[in-house]
Amino acid sequence: SFLSFLGVIGHFEGRTLLVSTAFGQSTVLGYPRIGGNRELKKAVEAYWAGKIDADALASTAAGLRAEVWQTLRDAGLSAIPSNTFSYYDHVLDTAVAVGAIPTRFTRLGLSELDTYFAMARGVDAEPALELTKWFDTNYHYLVPEIGPDTIFAANPVKALSEVAEAADLGITTRPVLVGPATFLLLAKGEDPFARLDDLVDVYAQILAVLAASGVAWVQLDEPAYVADRTPEEIDGLRRAYRRLGELTDRPRLFVATYFGELGDALPALLDTPVEAVGLDLVAGPGNLDRLAAAGPLAGRTIVAGLVDGHNIWRTDLRAAATLGGRVAALADHVVVSTSCSLLHVPVDLAAEQDLEPQLYSRLAFARQKVDEVVTLGTAVRNGTGELPAPLPPVPPAWRHDAVRARLAELGPQDRRRADYATRAAAQQARLNLPELPTTTIGSFPQTTELRKARAELRTGAVDWPGYVERMRAEVEHVIRLQEELGLDVLVHGEPERNDMVQYFGEQLDGFAATEHGWVQSYGSRCVRPPIIYGDVARKAPMTVEWSTYAQSLTHKPVKGMLTGPVTILAWSFVRTDQPLADTADQVALALRDECADLEAAGIKVIQVDEPALRETLPLRKAEQKAYLDWAVGAFRLATSGVADDTQVHTHLCYSEFGEVITAIDALDADVTSIEASRSKMEVLDDLAAIGYGRGVGPGVWDIHSPRVPSHDEVVESLRRAVAAVPARRLWVNPDCGLKTRGYAEVEASLRHLVAAAAEVRGI
Ligand code: GLN
Numbered sequence: 001s002f003l004s005f006l007g008v009i010g011h012f013e014g015r016t017l018l019v020s021t022a023f024g025q026s027t028v029l030g031y032p033r034i035g036g037n038r039e040l041k042k043a044v045e046a047y048w049a050g051k052i053d054a055d056a057l058a059s060t061a062a063g064l065r066a067e068v069w070q071t072l073r074d075a076g077l078s079a080i081p082s083n084t085f086s087y088y089d090h091v092l093d094t095a096v097a098v099g100a101i102p103t104r105f106t107r108l109g110l111s112e113l114d115t116y117f118a119m120a121r122g123v124d125a126e127p128a129l130e131l132t133k134w135f136d137t138n139y140h141y142l143v144p145e146i147g148p149d150t151i152f153a154a155n156p157v158k159a160l161s162e163v164a165e166a167a168d169l170g171i172t173t174r175p176v177l178v179g180p181a182t183f184l185l186l187a188k189g190e191d192p193f194a195r196l197d198d199l200v201d202v203y204a205q206i207l208a209v210l211a212a213s214g215v216a217w218v219q220l221d222e223p224a225y226v227a228d229r230t231p232e233e234i235d236g237l238r239r240a241y242r243r244l245g246e247l248t249d250r251p252r253l254f255v256a257t258y259f260g261e262l263g264d265a266l267p268a269l270l271d272t273p274v275e276a277v278g279l280d281l282v283a284g285p286g287n288l289d290r291l292a293a294a295g296p297l298a299g300r301t302i303v304a305g306l307v308d309g310h311n312i313w314r315t316d317l318r319a320a321a322t323l324g325g326r327v328a329a330l331a332d333h334v335v336v337s338t339s340c341s342l343l344h345v346p347v348d349l350a351a352e353q354d355l356e357p358q359l360y361s362r363l364a365f366a367r368q369k370v371d372e373v374v375t376l377g378t379a380v381r382n383g384t385g386e387l388p389a390p391l392p393p394v395p396p397a398w399r400h401d402a403v404r405a406r407l408a409e410l411g412p413q414d415r416r417r418a419d420y421a422t423r424a425a426a427q428q429a430r431l432n433l434p435e436l437p438t439t440t441i442g443s444f445p446q447t448t449e450l451r452k453a454r455a456e457l458r459t460g461a462v463d464w465p466g467y468v469e470r471m472r473a474e475v476e477h478v479i480r481l482q483e484e485l486g487l488d489v490l491v492h493g494e495p496e497r498n499d500m501v502q503y504f505g506e507q508l509d510g511f512a513a514t515e516h517g518w519v520q521s522y523g524s525r526c527v528r529p530p531i532i533y534g535d536v537a538r539k540a541p542m543t544v545e546w547s548t549y550a551q552s553l554t555h556k557p558v559k560g561m562l563t564g565p566v567t568i569l570a571w572s573f574v575r576t577d578q579p580l581a582d583t584a585d586q587v588a589l590a591l592r593d594e595c596a597d598l599e600a601a602g603i604k605v606i607q608v609d610e611p612a613l614r615e616t617l618p619l620r621k622a623e624q625k626a627y628l629d630w631a632v633g634a635f636r637l638a639t640s641g642v643a644d645d646t647q648v649h650t651h652l653c654y655s656e657f658g659e660v661i662t663a664i665d666a667l668d669a670d671v672t673s674i675e676a677s678r679s680k681m682e683v684l685d686d687l688a689a690i691g692y693g694r695g696v697g698p699g700v701w702d703i704h705s706p707r708v709p710s711h712d713e714v715v716e717s718l719r720r721a722v723a724a725v726p727a728r729r730l731w732v733n734p735d736c737g738l739k740t741r742g743y744a745e746v747e748a749s750l751r752h753l754v755a756a757a758a759e760v761r762g763i
């Protein structure tokens with residue numbers, strides 16, 4: 001099983017390309033494109049701000065691409081991807097490559113680059129494409145808008161020019177595109193998938209152009225097939241790749257899948273002439289049995305995703321090599337790869353100076369994972385003799401026996417409160433709230449001064465007491481503003497929080513923060529997820545001083561504000577040596593103690609945010625119930641230790657909630673505030689349909705947009721809400737926290753919100 005390294009000559013823009021037809025033994029499905037110091041973010045934002053021109057942006061981008069290709073080559077990788085760079089998002093790039101630019105953007109008459117950014121970010125006249133989660137990662141892609149009228153047209157320029165750019169550096173690459181079936185399954189519009197055959201024609205044209213330029217391999221990503229798909233959708237996959245496979249002038253086809261098991265789509269894909277199939281053997285270990293059951297794989301290359309692209313732990317190289325050996329026994333040719341693109345992990349562990357050695361030695365970021373892939377590629381081909389044994393996952397110092405003992409003793413009573421009627425009566429007696437109480441979700445604008453204060457604390461320019469003083473001044477300002485506006489349940493505004501997960505991670509045992517561990521979330525937005533490496537334990541109260549200070553300033557109730565266990569896990573890198581459910585319960589115990597301390601300090605309302613409840617939902621239906629059981633269980637463990645007359649709120653956003661609506665009910669929060677303004681309050685019908693009978697605050701103001709909702713709009717939303725939920729259970733609040741907004745919009749919008757509530761109360 002050895003492919004020859006025969007050279008093929010191709011041409012692009014008059015240049016001659018020397019292209020190898022061999023895949024070799026190691027590759028990655030993609031690599032971070034933001035740069036080690038977020039150079040791309042800085043350049044793109046400078047371009048948007050008019051501080052640099054398109055040429056300057058292009059040259060930064062070219063530099064970043066060159067650095068990635070050279071890094072991958074120098075690491076010894078035998079096959080290198082290209083077209084994995086993006087100014088904003090690779091799904092948007094694919095939309096451009098197939099000409100799927102909605103006319104509402106083409107008619108703006110902007111340059112190509114600015115049309116692209118208009119689709120990504122919107123312009124005054126046109127809202128952007130919708131942004132949504134990329135499978136079960138924290139990356140967000142732009143949703144293509146495809147309808148019966150979409151005119152597809154091949155535009156292979158970006159893919160070709162990246163190949164040519166790499167070739168100029170002497171590096172042969174394999175361009176990557178989102179595959180046609182996944183592209184349509186990710187799109188929205190009137191039955192996008194019905195356009196598959198038209199779209200495949202355009203892919204055929206792209207492939208022909210790439211082949212004519214000497215491109216030997218193309219990678220087409222079809223991750224949509226690791227989720228449940230209908231027989232028609234699986235047929236579509238087969239049809240698409242048969243058609244593309246039958247082309248005479250085309251590069252070899254590598255269809256990559258990732259984030260789980262392919263299931264019935266694997267035999268369908270193997271029923272086509274594609275030369276290589278990529279399988280995620282980390283998130284989808286069952287792919288191996290499927291492959292074994294698939295029958296002869298003669299002439300086929302299997303790209304085995306053995307190194308986790310979705311988490312930051314070092315690979316157990318021995319175990320991975322054994323797995324690779326099993327694949328090698330089944331297939332003609334095996335290439336070792338990452339389980340998915342390395343887009344989802346930070347760039348380089350070597351940049352971290354402050355991680356404790358025990359932890360550092362257990363981590364691998366993108367750059368280190370490339371080395372692992374190279375090592376495994378050789379090992380799978382030549383035998384596994386030299387590989388190091390893995391380190392034990394959790395050294396004794398990271399264990400917390402007290403936390404483990406507590407968890408072992410938990411029973412059902414630790415996740416249960418009194419019945420809602422009893423609680424509601426006790427809470428109303430204590431809080432004495434009006435009908436349609438008004439509140440906000442927690443954060444107030446994160447002003448430049450606040451960010452500056454935090455930066456100064458980091459550099460030592462301001463000391464802790466000085467910092468606290470500035471934050472307290474902000475809390476006081478936020479409390480006074482809310483009193484002046486006439487809100488009923490107040491918040492302290494979260495000025496002290498850099499991020500709703502990081503803030504807790506920094507204070508809990510078992511969490512580590514990185515200095516440079518940035519990961520692209522969407523566009524120029526990057527996040528630095530904490531690493532949960534050991535048992536989680538609370539060292540001391542985390543929020544009590546801020547909340548009690550805020551409460552001391554007002555007679556109105558101030559909500560304590562915590563981030564829930566599921567969201568803390570979802571936005572961190574998690575340990576893989578124990579079930580997620582156990583880690584969630586450890587976090588929940590820390591939050592339970594925090595709730596008890598808040599309550600003891602006189603806080604009457606506590607909100608525990610779970611915006612990520614829906615986004616961590618497993619892609620396959622069969623796995624969803626088990627997830628929701630532990631997710632709900634952890635939330636209840638965190639929140640059920642309080643007295644009947646302490647009111648527990650939760651907050652959910654960033655998604656549609658259809659699939660988790662019964663789980664939302666099962667959280668048993670007294671009040672659920674939920675994103676609703678963009679979906680016109682539809683979530684209230686869904687909640688009514690399952691008999692949800694506790695407090696609910698559907699967002700009446702879309703805080704994702706700087707637009708101030710008018711008084712009448714809020715009244716209209718509220719009237720729609722009152723039709724679906726009895727007024728005594730209805731709360732009035734925005735869709736989400738206000739940290740990204742400015743004070744001018746916040747004041748005006750909240751004024752409208754309070755006045756609208758008063759008007760609707762009147763009837
Ligand atoms: N309490 C948080 C805030 O207001 C909630 C943020 C969120 O839902 N993402 O900022």
Ligand code: ZN
Nearest residue numbers: 611653736737
């Ligand atoms: Zn929110």
